[in-house]
Amino acid sequence: NLIYGRFLYVDDLVTDASRRGGQWGARLLQGLERVARAAGCAQLVLDxxxxxxxxxRFYFRAGLYTGALRFxxxxxGG
Structure with a gap:
């Protein structure tokens, strides 16, 4: 996948329902951003x-934006 250059892709960002509202999702995104920057990634991408x-709504508040629509x-089969 060369569309983004070097990037960190997050397939599933999940916070347990009982933990929502405790800023765990925001902390995960902040940690992932640090990892991506340290690895020289130009973008953090998730679906x-x-x-x-x-x-x-959470992703928009966290500063992410929609850059594409995947079809x-x-x-x-398997």
Whole structure:
């Protein structure tokens, strides 16, 4: 994947429901940003589902923005 240059990709950023509101998600993002900067990454990239409005609001508040819309097609099989 060369679209972003050197980047840190986060597949799943999850905070246990009982821990939400305790700034754990923000702490995780801050830690990931430090790791990415130390590794010389130009970007921190993550995905979330279109229906996950709560996560999207959180990411916007954390300073992330939408830079793309990913399309996919299920092909069946394994």
């Amino acid at each position: 979330t589902g279109l229906a996950n409005a709560r996560a999207q 996919q097609k299920m092909l069946g």
